[in-house]
Amino acid sequence: MSEKPPSYSGPSRVFSGIQPSGALHLGNYLGALKKFVALQEDHDCIYCVVDLHAITQPQDPALLADQTREIAAAFLACGLHPKNSILYAQSSVRAHTELAWYFNCVARMGWVERMTQFKDKSGKDAERASVGLFDYPVLQAADILVYKGTHVPVGEDQKQHLELSRDIADKFNRDFNAPGFFPLPEPLIEGPGARIMSLKDGTKKMSKSDPSDLSRINLIDDEETIHRKFKKARTDQHPIPVDVDGLEARPEVNNLVGIYAALAGVSKAAVLTEFEGKGFGVFKPALAELAAAHLAPITENMRRYLSDKAEIDRILQEGSERAKAIAEPVLADVRKLIGFHGA
Ligand code: AQP
Numbered sequence: 001m002s003e004k005p006p007s008y009s010g011p012s013r014v015f016s017g018i019q020p021s022g023a024l025h026l027g028n029y030l031g032a033l034k035k036f037v038a039l040q041e042d043h044d045c046i047y048c049v050v051d052l053h054a055i056t057q058p059q060d061p062a063l064l065a066d067q068t069r070e071i072a073a074a075f076l077a078c079g080l081h082p083k084n085s086i087l088y089a090q091s092s093v094r095a096h097t098e099l100a101w102y103f104n105c106v107a108r109m110g111w112v113e114r115m116t117q118f119k120d121k122s123g124k125d126a127e128r129a130s131v132g133l134f135d136y137p138v139l140q141a142a143d144i145l146v147y148k149g150t151h152v153p154v155g156e157d158q159k160q161h162l163e164l165s166r167d168i169a170d171k172f173n174r175d176f177n178a179p180g181f182f183p184l185p186e187p188l189i190e191g192p193g194a195r196i197m198s199l200k201d202g203t204k205k206m207s208k209s210d211p212s213d214l215s216r217i218n219l220i221d222d223e224e225t226i227h228r229k230f231k232k233a234r235t236d237q238h239p240i241p242v243d244v245d246g247l248e249a250r251p252e253v254n255n256l257v258g259i260y261a262a263l264a265g266v267s268k269a270a271v272l273t274e275f276e277g278k279g280f281g282v283f284k285p286a287l288a289e290l291a292a293a294h295l296a297p298i299t300e301n302m303r304r305y306l307s308d309k310a311e312i313d314r315i316l317q318e319g320s321e322r323a324k325a326i327a328e329p330v331l332a333d334v335r336k337l338i339g340f341h342g343a
Contacts, residue, residue, distance in 0.1 A: 008150070008183035014043045015149030015185075017050035017090065020067035021057065022208035024074050025216040026291065029298075030193025030262045031155030037079040039153060039188075045085040046147050046323060047075060049316075052090045052097065052139060056132040057121075057209075069312045070302075074219060076315070077301035088319030090143065095327035099142035100135075102334060106172050107138050111164055117157065121209075141165035145182050146327045153188040156195040157205055162187040176337040193262035199233035202251025220299050223292040230256075230288040240275040240283055244268050260287050263294050 016036060018028060039045055049071045051064060059067070068089050075087055090096055112118075115137050122129035132139075140161050144152055145168075152162055162185060169182035198204045198215040206216045214232055221229070234252045241247060247254040247268070254268075260283075261268045275283050305312060335343035 006180045008148070008180045010148055010150075010183065011044065012150045013147055014039050014045040014151045014153065014188075015048070015144045015147055016153050017048035017053070017143060018071050018074075019050050019054045019208075020064065020071045021054040021059065022067075023218045023220060024071065025196075025206050025208060025218050026259065026295075027155065027193075027196035027206035027216070028208075029078070029219060029295075030191075030196055030259070031157075032153065033074060033078045034193065034262075035153040035188065035191070036075070036085075039151075040081060040085045043151070046149065046326070047080065047085055047087050048090045048143065048323075049075075049088070050090045050143065053136055056130050056136050068316075069309055070306065072312050072316055073302045073305035074298075076305050076312075077298045082315045082319065086319045086322045088316050088323050092316070092320040093146075093323050093327055095146045095324065095331050096139065096142050098331060099146045099334065100139040102338060103138050103142050103145075103168050103172070104135065106175060107141075107164070107168050111167060112137060115160055115164065117161070137161040137164050138168070141168045144185050145169055146330055147323070148183055148330060149185050150183045151188050152185050155193075155205075156189055159187055159189060178337050181333070181337065191262065192258050192268065196259060196262075197251065197255040199229060199252075199255075201234065202253075202255045217291060217295075219295060220302065221295070222299075223288075223296065226292045226295070227285065227288040230284045230291070233284065235280045235284075239277050239279050241272060242276045243272060246272075256283070256287060260290060263287075263290050 016032065018024070018032060024033070036045065036047055049068045051068050054064065054067070072087060076082065080087060112134065118129070118134055119126070121133060141164060144165055154162065166184040169184050173179055173181050196206045198206050198210060199217070200212055200215045204210075210216060214229055217226055217229055233256060235256070236250060236253065238250075240253070240257070247257060257268050257271050260271045264271070275286075332343070
């Protein structure tokens with residue numbers, strides 16, 4: 001029997017990122033941002049605006065830098081402390097792309113071909129999708145591992161990519177006879193906000209790129225828009241069920257109850273106890289009110305941060321320097337392990 005390789009013994013470190021590919025929505029907030037901010041209280045955290053991932057699909061060069069600032073403003077508005085956590089733009093730290101190339105040579109085609117998100121995002125016309133879109137889970141592995149990230153808070157949709165990161169880390173450690181060099185990063189997915197679905201179709205995730213704005217609540221939607229969108233959200237003619245079993249086979253209702261639970265910080269069962277037997281004429285306005293109360297201070301903070309772009313740029317620059325200081329020594333070790341001349 002082969003001996004189990006020694007496991008990683010370095011410090012624990014949280015890493016995650018968000019793409020500047022459009023307006024952030026409630027799914028990004030509940031599945032990612034809210035968790036990111038909570039984790040900074042007792043962890044070393046590195047958060048990144050992943051602009052290299054955004055360009056896997058066409059982006060307007062005139063807008064990309066501002067979109068990056070907007071995501072940075074959302075991090076800050078949700079309560080990220082740039083003095084403690086590191087916040088920066090991915091493209092400003094070249095180490096990501098260099099390690100991604102090495103990982104391209106470690107990852108196997110079959111592993112990447114299994115990624116269901118590529119199939120979802122490329123749709124029927126996969127032949128015309130960019131190679132970057134296909135390869136982006138490998139870059140994602142590099143994003144995490146260039147800092148030897150051990151924990152990755154993400155929504156449910158990223159679970160498969162995290163498994164790929166673990167496989168790549170494990171194979172690198174074996175291929176280059178470096179047991180425990182890279183950690184096998186753990187996803188942090190739990191919680192009711194892990195998978196927020198479209199308001200128009202409870203089987204599809206809420207997404208920035210859904211052509212229908214009515215399918216999502218954007219972080220910058222005002223109170224009236226939030227009420228209107230929840231009012232138009234798809235449901236059915238039955239009342240709110242008594243228990244969670246009654247949510248099965250009702251994906252849209254399950255989603256709305258899940259959103260309420262995630263916002264209120266309670267279980268779905270507790271939401272059902274409060275609303276059982278009531279119709280959507282009661283539940284939807286209550287949900288809209290809760291969401292609006294939650295998002296209003298974030299929207300206001302975002303506007304405040306965005307009114308001082310120079311300050312956002314300064315925060316991103318400082319974060320970038322701190323990120324480089326962690327990533328460069330890791331890359332220097334990687335180059336030596338691979339055996340490059342002059343490494
Ligand atoms: N619907 C969701 N529910 C819970 N979490 C979600 N996330 C995304 N959608 C949901 C989480 O948000 C983080 C940042 O995601 P991203 O910027 O990488 O974008 P994405 O995963 O590609 O999803 P988007 O925001 O909806 O964009 P598109 O339309 O491009 O797919 C991740 O942690 C993700 O899990």
